[in-house]
Amino acid sequence: MPMRPDRSFFNRLADAAKAETLPRFRSPLSIANKEQGGFDPVTEGDRAAEAVIRALIEAEYPEHGILGEEQEDIGTDRDCVWVIDPIDGTRAFISGVPVWGTLIGFQEKGRSVMGMMDQPFTGERYFADGERAWYSGPDGERQIHTRDCGDINNAILFTTSPHLFTGAEMARFEAVQDKVKLFRYGIDCYAYALLAAGHVDIVIETVLKPYDVGALIPLIEQAGGVITTWEGGRPEGGGSVVAAGSAALHAQAMDILRAG
DSSP: OOOOOOHHHHHHHHHHHHHHHGGGTTSOOOEEEOSTTSOOEEEHHHHHHHHHHHHHHHHHOTTSEEEESSSOOBOTTSSEEEEEEEEEOHHHHHHTOTTOEEEEEEEETTEEEEEEEEETTTTEEEEEOSSOEEEEETTEEEEOOOOOOSSGGGOEEEESOGGGOOTHHHHHHHHHHTTSSEEEEOOHHHHHHHHHTTSOOEEEEEEEOHHHHTTHHHHHHHTTOEEEETTSSOOTTOEEEEEESSHHHHHHHHHHHHHO
16 A cells, blocks of 8 residues: 555645635635535635645645545545545535535545544644544644543534435434434534544434545544444445444444434
8 A cells, every 4th residue: 555645745735725715714705506406505715625635636646536526536446535525514614604624535445544624714623644633723732532421311413404314314313313412503524523522422414425524534433433324334435424422322323323
């Protein structure tokens, strides 16, 4: 296996994306809708950030593949593939809410092994280096760990929006929601970062694309948490995903999802 990229290169990618996204945040924007019959927004910030990330990767690692939200995928069958979401949480971005993030993931043979979530407005970066998870921000830098809340009745649960669940999914999600201490909605990738840092306990989502979760999988796992599909499989392909701060809590959530 070729040598993995180092943290400094991830920081270069995040800095380049930040130069495109942050000046556009809380500024007048040109917004396009990618979904006929619905609303799936994309801004010039999304497109410009992905373009600069791709350019740096192609210059430094031309043999690597790239899977991204806004441009055509390249070489996704290669051993090393980057997974990019330039602005995860575009609805938050266009609403002026600082819970969006730039997601930069790295896969080896289809498995997510490194990842970064950068929130340019707050100055926070969450990074999985292949073994451990780290936070850096206004209050310094430290290794981060998920927490064990002991039981689902003590858990804090997040999802982006309950309106994304359809049919039987809604009943299954609500069965978990009914068991937790506190539930909140709406912070996209930032919820996974908070889980990795030990501030919340469960994130349950659906209709995820691979680029929505690729950078977050190693962040959760290398902080000590568990993240799978609702069926218990690897989550790199997206879909319906459940992440938890401990194996025991993940098992509790899975049992309720299945029964629900």
